[in-house]
Amino acid sequence: MSRKLALAGTLVVLALALIWFLQPEIKEQAIVAGDDAPASAEQIKAGEYLARAGNCVACHSKPGQPPYSGARRIPTPFGDLFSSNLTPDNETGLGQWSSAEFYRALRYGKSRDGRRLYPAFPYTNYTRITREDSDALFAFLQSLPPVRQAQPAATLRFPYNTQLAAMAWRALYFNPEIETSPRARSASERRGEYLVEGLGHCSACHTPRNALGGERSNAAFAGGAIPMMHWDAPALAFDPPLSDAAAEHLRQVLKNGTAEHSVATGPMAEVVFHSLQYLSDADIAAMVDYLRILPARASAPARQRVSERQFDAMMTVGRQVYQDHCADCHGEQGQGEPYRYPALAGNALVTAASATNAIQTVLYGGFAPSTHAYPQPYGMPPFAHQLSKNQIAAVLTYIRSSWGNDAGAVGRAQIEKN
Numbered sequence: 001m002s003r004k005l006a007l008a009g010t011l012v013v014l015a016l017a018l019i020w021f022l023q024p025e026i027k028e029q030a031i032v033a034g035d036d037a038p039a040s041a042e043q044i045k046a047g048e049y050l051a052r053a054g055n056c057v058a059c060h061s062k063p064g065q066p067p068y069s070g071a072r073r074i075p076t077p078f079g080d081l082f083s084s085n086l087t088p089d090n091e092t093g094l095g096q097w098s099s100a101e102f103y104r105a106l107r108y109g110k111s112r113d114g115r116r117l118y119p120a121f122p123y124t125n126y127t128r129i130t131r132e133d134s135d136a137l138f139a140f141l142q143s144l145p146p147v148r149q150a151q152p153a154a155t156l157r158f159p160y161n162t163q164l165a166a167m168a169w170r171a172l173y174f175n176p177e178i179e180t181s182p183r184a185r186s187a188s189e190r191r192g193e194y195l196v197e198g199l200g201h202c203s204a205c206h207t208p209r210n211a212l213g214g215e216r217s218n219a220a221f222a223g224g225a226i227p228m229m230h231w232d233a234p235a236l237a238f239d240p241p242l243s244d245a246a247a248e249h250l251r252q253v254l255k256n257g258t259a260e261h262s263v264a265t266g267p268m269a270e271v272v273f274h275s276l277q278y279l280s281d282a283d284i285a286a287m288v289d290y291l292r293i294l295p296a297r298a299s300a301p302a303r304q305r306v307s308e309r310q311f312d313a314m315m316t317v318g319r320q321v322y323q324d325h326c327a328d329c330h331g332e333q334g335q336g337e338p339y340r341y342p343a344l345a346g347n348a349l350v351t352a353a354s355a356t357n358a359i360q361t362v363l364y365g366g367f368a369p370s371t372h373a374y375p376q377p378y379g380m381p382p383f384a385h386q387l388s389k390n391q392i393a394a395v396l397t398y399i400r401s402s403w404g405n406d407a408g409a410v411g412r413a414q415i416e417k418n
Contacts, residue, residue, distance in 0.1 A: 031100045031101075031103055031104045031107070032100065033098065033100045034098065034099035034100050034103070034131075034135055035099075036098055036099050039136075039139030039142065039143065043135070043136050043139045043140075044136075044139050044140050044143045045140075046133075046136040046140075047136035047137045047138065047139045047140025047141070047143075048140045049278070049279075050133050050136055050137045050140070050199060051068075051137055051140055051141070052274070052275050052278040052279065053195060053199045053200060053275065053279060053283070054126075054137075054199045054200065054201070054275075055200070055271055055274050055275035056068065056086065057274050058270060058271070058274050058275070059072060059074060059083045060072065060083045060084065060085075060086050061083075062083075062149075065147075065149065066087070066145070066147045066149075067144075068085075068086040068087050068141065068144055068147075069085050069086075069087050069093075069147035069149040070082070070083040070084045070085035070086060070093075070149060070151055071083065071085065071149050071150070071151060071152060073152075074120055075228040076120055076156075076213070076227065076228060077213065077227055077228065078156050078157055078160040078213065079154065079155045079156035079157050079160065079161070080154065080155045080156070081118055081120050081154045081156070082151050082152040082153075082154065083151070084121075084151050085147065085149050085150070085151060086141050086144075087141070087144045087145065087146050087147040087149075088141065088142045088143075088144060088146045089146040089147055089148050089149070090146070091148060091150075092147075092148050092149055092150045092151065093146060093147065093148075093149075094138075094141055094142065095146060096112075097112055097138075099134070099135050099138045099139075102134060102137075102138040102141075103131055103134040103135070103138075105117065105121075105123070106123060106126040106127065106129050106134050107123075107126070107127050107129070107134075107176065108123070108127070108176055109121070109123030109124075109127070109170070109174065115163065116163055116166040116167060116170065117166075118154065118156070118166065119169060119170075119173070119174075119213065122201040122204045123174070124173065124174050124215070125197060125198055125199075125200075125201035125203065125204065126198065126199075126201070127174075127176050127178065127198075128178050128194065128197055128198030128199075129198055129199060133199075169212065169213070169214070172212070172214055173212075173214035173215065180193060181193055181290075181293070183293040183294075183295075184290060184293065186289070188282075188285065188286045188289045188290075189286070189289050189290050189293060191282075191283065191286040191290075192286035192287045192288070192289045192290025192291070193290045195279075195283060195286060195287050195290075196236075196287050196290050196291065200275075200287070202221070202236065203215055203220065203221060205226050205233040205267070206221050206222075206223055206233040206234070206235070206236045207219060207220050207221055207222065207224075208222060208223070208224035208225070209224075209227065213227075219297060220237065220294070220297070221235060221236040221237040221291075221294055221297065222235050222237055222297035223235035223236070223297075225354070225356065226267060229267060230356065230360060230418055231266045231267055231356065231357060231360055232352065232354050232356045232357050233267075233268075234348060234349070234352065234357075235297060236291050236294065237291075237294040237295060237296055237297040238291070238292070238294070238296060239296035239297065240296070241292060241296065242288075242291070242292050247288050247289075247292060249261070249262070250288050250291070251284050251285060251288050253272075254272065254276045254284050254287065254288070255272075255276060255277060255279070255281065255284045255371075255373070256272075256277065256371050256372075256373035256374055257269065257272040257273070257277065257368045257369040257370075257371045257373075257374060257377060258339060258368050258371070258373070258374045258377050259339075260338045260339055261336060261338065261342060261343040261346075261347070262342045262343070262347060262348070262349070263342055263366070263368035263377065264368060264369060265349075265357075265361060265366045265367060265368060266357060266360060266361075269367060269368060269369040270369070272369045272371065273369035273370065273371070277369070277371040277372060277373075304355075304408055304409040304410055304411045304414065306409045306411070310409075311397070311401075311409055314393065314394040314397045314398070314409060315394075315397065315398050315401065317390070317391065317394035317395075317398075318394035318395040318396070318397050318398025318399070319398050321387065321391050321394060321395040321398070322395050322398055322399065325383065325386075325387070325395070326344075326395065326399075329341040329380075330342070330343070330344050331343075331344075333345060333403050334347075334399065334402060334403040334405075335403075339374075340378045341378060342366075344399050344403070344405075345402075345403035345404060345405060346403075346404065346405070347405075349361070350399055350400055350405060350407065351400065351405050351406070351407040352407070353407070355396060355400065355407070355410045355414060356414075356418065358396055358399070358400070358410075359392070359396065359410065359414060359415055359418050360418055361380065362382075362383050362384075362387075362392050362395070362396060363382060363383065363384040363392065363415070363418055364382045364384060365379065365380050365381050365382035365383075366379060366380035367379040367380070389412050389415040389416060390412055392410075392415050393409075393410045393411055393412045393414070393415050396410040397409040397410050
């Protein structure tokens with residue numbers, strides 16, 4: 001009897017494990033066939049806007065090749081992927097796809113042939129996209145000139161290159177049942193949630209990931225290192241919450257790339273250039289409204305430990321480097337010049353717990369995106385060829401520890417990592 005009970009218990013556990021493993025498949029619903037008649041100009045225009053909002057061109061365009069024709073290399077910790085061709089080419093693109101098959105890819109992360117897509121394609125976010133928006137986006141892509149460009153094969157390591165691994169990842173991190181935030185009460189906040197959590201897939205960079213590439217749900221929008229990029233995504237769950245003035249400042253950065261005291265640089269400059277500058281003021285405001293209601297995620301600064309004597313020596317060297325190379329633009333007191341040179345006093349990039357973005361900016365320069373509002377923004381030259389690693393560490397230590405900034409020292413080893 002005890003053996004039978006043990007066997008029965010084992011079978012129950014296995015059955016529950018199988019149900020858990022297959023839950024994304026179980027929750028998948030049949031996609032209703034759409035009306036694939038020629039799209040109206042209005043629908044195509046709406047789809048173009050949505051493609052901008054989703055920044056599709058960033059991943060699905062290879063430098064030097066037509067937009068949306070894919071084949072762009074996307075490095076991951078597990079190997080390389082290559083983006084798909086979104087133009088309506090019959091052989092290598094979406095030419096033979098239906099609107100229902102396209103929606104299935106967004107909603108459930110499955111290709112036309114039923115193959116489970118790799119999560120570098122952020123279907124965990126796109127599952128929120130409505131059918132109406134999916135159809136409009138598809139109509140826009142179908143209106144593009146077809147480009148014959150085959151998608152190179154992925155070079156993921158085993159077992160990450162198997163469909164079994166894709167199923168396991170989906171079981172761990174993908175829930176096609178859409179959950180909305182109870183905090184989003186106003187129409188603007190709900191629109192912002194749709195853009196931030198869905199089309200904009202902001203969590204793809206701004207939520208830290210675990211060893212398997214899954215988003216850490218307990219640290220949503222807490223910021224962290226962007227895999228394979230040597231840049232950090234700043235936290236979007238603000239602690240303390242954004243004031244009205246700070247929210248307006250963020251709206252300017254997202255829409256224009258340049259605000260009174262700061263600019264978008266690094267990977268975010270590309271997002272503003274290709275995507276956010278084209279969104280309506282109402283949608284930018286909605287995104288900021290939603291970010292303001294996210295629960296705060298406090299992060300304790302991880303300070304570089306140096307002796308008091310070493311710190312004083314770095315401050316002395318850093319002060320001199322700052323006077324020689326930085327003060328003319330950023331000011332004697334780090335005050336900057338509005339809409340031209342970012343202020344360094346109180347600058348979130350400067351005072352971040354991680355110095356990675358500040359290091360990247362000093363080494364390789366800081367360049368705001370060209371936008372409708374600021375077509376020729378001011379930029380910062382790179383200093384990797386001009387300053388030694390010790391000088392860069394010293395000037396960053398000085399900047400992070402002056403004018404009310406209290407972010408701590410930067411060591412030479414941190415510079416060498418970049």
